[in-house]
Amino acid sequence: xxxxxxxxxxxxxxxxxxxxxxxxxxxxxxxxxxxxxxxxxxxxxxxxxxxxxxxxxxxxxxxxxxxxxxxxxxxxxxxxxxxxxxxxxxxxxxxxxxxxxxxxxxxxxxxxxxxxxxxxxxxxxxxxxxxxxxxxxxxxxxxxxxxxxxxxxxxxxxxxxxxxxxxxxxxxxxxxxxxxxxxxxxxxxxxxxxxxxxxxxxxxxxxxxxxxxxxxxxxxxxxxxxxxxxxxxxxxxxxxxxxxxxxxxxxxxxxxxxxxxxxxxxxxxxxxxxxxxxxxxxxxxxxxxxxxxxxxxxxxxxxxxxxxxxxxxxxxxxxxxxxxxxxxxxxxxxxxxxxxxxxxxxxxxxxxxxxxxxxxxxxxxxxxxxxxxxxxxxxxxxxxxx
Numbered sequence: 005x006x007x008x009x010x011x012x013x014x015x016x017x018x019x020x021x022x023x024x025x026x027x028x029x030x031x032x033x034x035x036x037x038x039x040x041x042x043x044x045x046x047x048x049x050x051x052x053x054x055x056x057x058x059x060x061x062x063x064x065x066x067x068x069x070x071x072x073x074x075x076x077x078x079x080x081x082x083x084x085x086x087x088x089x090x091x092x093x094x095x096x097x098x099x100x101x102x103x104x105x106x107x108x109x110x111x112x113x114x115x116x117x118x119x120x121x122x123x124x125x126x127x128x129x130x131x132x133x134x135x136x137x138x139x140x141x142x143x144x145x146x147x148x149x150x151x152x153x154x155x156x157x158x159x160x161x162x163x164x165x166x167x168x169x170x171x172x173x174x175x176x177x178x179x180x181x182x183x184x185x186x187x188x189x190x191x192x193x194x195x196x197x198x199x200x201x202x203x204x205x206x207x208x209x210x211x212x213x214x215x216x217x218x219x220x221x222x223x224x225x226x227x228x229x230x231x232x233x234x235x236x237x238x239x240x241x242x243x244x245x246x247x248x249x250x251x252x253x254x255x256x257x258x259x260x261x262x263x264x265x266x267x268x269x270x271x272x273x274x275x276x277x278x279x280x281x282x283x284x285x286x287x288x289x290x291x292x293x294x295x296x297x298x299x300x301x302x303x304x305x306x307x308x309x310x311x312x313x314x315x316x317x318x319x320x321x322x323x324x325x326x327x328x329x330x331x332x333x334x335x336x337x338x339x340x341x342x343x344x345x346x347x348x349x350x351x352x353x354x355x356x357x358x359x360x361x362x363x364x365x366x367x368x369x370x371x372x373x374x375x376x377x378x379x380x381x382x383x384x385x386x387x388x389x390x
Contacts, residue, residue, distance in 0.1 A: 008070060009371070010078035011363030012059075013186055014169075016044050017211035017235065018319070020357050021062050023070060024347070024364035034347045034364070035070075036357040037062070046212065046231075047086045049168055056175050063176060077179040079363035080169065081189040083213045085231045090158040091131070092118050097151055102135070102144045106152055114156040124166035126183055127159040129224045142221065159185055159227055181367055186210075187217040188224060189362035190317055194341035194354070195219060204312035205304065207330070207338075208359070209320035211235045214297060220308055232295040234320040237287050244283055255280065260322040281325055289333050301334045313337030321355045 006025060013020040023035040039062065043055040063075060094114025098106040111128055133144040134153040144152055166183060173180050187208050195204055200219040208215045212233035218226040242252045258277070292298045304310065314336050320326055321340065331338045341354055347361060348354045 007368075008072065009364040009368040010066075010075055011189070011360045011365070011367060012062075012078055012080050013189070013357075013359035013363065014044060014080060014082040015041060015186075015210060016046075016083075016213070016233070017041055019058065019062065020360040021066070022357055022360035022364050023066060024361060024368060026368065032345050032347045032365075034353075034357065034361045036353060036360065037065075038356070044082075047084045047162075047165060049172065052168070052172055056172055059172070060176055063178070075178060077181045077367070078173075079182050079184060079189070079367045080173070080180050081184045081186040081359040081363040082169075083186045083208070083210060083215050083229055084161060084165070085213055085229050086162060086165075087126075087185060087227070087229050088123065088160050089227055090118055090120075090160065092156055092158065093153065094156055095151060095153045098149070100148065102147050102149070102152055104145065107133075107144060107154075110152050110154045111156055114154060115158065118158065120160060122163050123160040124163045124183075125158050125160050126185060127157070127188055127224065129157040131155040131157055131223070131225060157224065157226075159188070181370065182363075184363055184366065185215070185217075185227065185229075186359035187215040187227065189360075189366060190358035191217055191219060191224070192362040192365050193344060193347065194315055194317055194358050194362070196342065196344055197222070199312035199315070202312055203308050203310045205301075205310055205314040205336075207314050207316050208318035209234055209316075209326075210318050214295075216297075216300065216304075218304055218308060218310075225308070226304065228300055230295045230297050230300075232291050232297065234323075236291065237284055240287050241280065241283060245280075259324060260319075284323075285325075285329050288329060292333050298334060301336060305336060310336065313339065315339055315341050317341060317355045317358045319356065322352060 006027060009024040011022045011024065018038050019041045020036065020038045025033045027033065039058060043049060043051040049055055092114040094110045094117065096106050096109040096113060111130060115125060115128065132155050133141050135141060135144060135147050135149040136151055137153065141147060169183055170180055187206055190208060191206050195206060200222050203220045206217045210233050212235060214230045214232050216228050217224055238252050238256065242249055316327065316330060316338055327338060327340065340351060343354050
């Protein structure tokens with residue numbers, strides 16, 4: 005049986021939509037499309053009706069292409085500067101050995117202590133567990149004791165924004181399973197288990213924001229979103245070259261498109277290209293200092309070391325010199341992601357559609373977990389009913 009899972013990354017300048025197919029033999033294949041988005045800026049949707057029409061076109065084309073009657077649910081990923089990070093302690097008293105319910109109660113207690121009336125929790129990630137105030141463990145299930153404590157990382161957004169996103173998709177008769185920070189969704193398919201275990205960062209430079217997720221011991225331990233994106237660079241470039249934004253779009257295509265990267269340029273074109281590259285490098289360095297991105301990475305390196313360095317994704321990663329440029333600015337080993345599950349056609353699709361495919365991948369995993377839980381419930385119900 006073929007199964008389809010759906011993920012949508014709501015970018016500030018582009019919407020990425022992915023269909024993740026699980027084939028009969030268990031292989032995963034992604035089908036990806038993108039459309040320009042002019043209705044999402046900073047922390048708000050500026051034209052909800054226009055965005056609904058745009059999304060409706062994407063959904064209708066998907067239904068027709070894959071001969072599907074309805075999309076029951078999907079995951080949505082996005083990035084906003086107003087994401088908030090909280091680390092809160094929680095605890096639970098238990099008898100005998102720690103159960104899954106004890107762990108959930110500990111996290112729930114931490115969540116209740118936050119008192120976030122105007123916030124919606126998007127991610128809850130236990131950072132560490134402590135049994136009876138003495139024994140620190142990664143997975144407390146089955147341990148004996150009387151009290152379980154935990155430090156839990158929460159990522160949240162304003163409830164009003166969360167409800168607005170839900171409302172937009174409700175207008176399309178779509179049920180959103182989860183709204184997820186894009187860098188977290190991307191991590192599910194961009195980062196290897198080994199890298200997440202020893203310490204790695206994932207940096208996504210988009211059109212309007214730059215987000216960084218830090219992973220260690222297999223989990224997200226820190227996340228930051230900076231109010232800087234590559235579009236600022238290109239607006240500066242337009243002023244520098246004294247050209248309009250349409251001309252800048254052509255220049256971006258030359259810099260980003262892998263199929264024309266090796267195109268032979270005239271002497272004049274080659275000189276202009278080098279001039280553009282030097283300008284972008286200079287401005288990016290200035291902005292990384294101005295927006296404290298460089299300072300953030302310095303502090304992270306002091307605390308966590310990051311033996312696996314940084315992995316780079318997002319629109320700016322398609323720029324041919326992006327890897328060397330960031331390595332020089334942040335002074336940290338940096339690489340492009342590997343296709344851990346052999347999902348993508350090429351490396352450029354992986355960097356561009358990581359979040360939307362990651363969102364679909366998370367939906368696949370959550371639905372399978374739910375299906376297993378239902379089977380267990382039915383088994384015990386039938387057992388006790390005898």
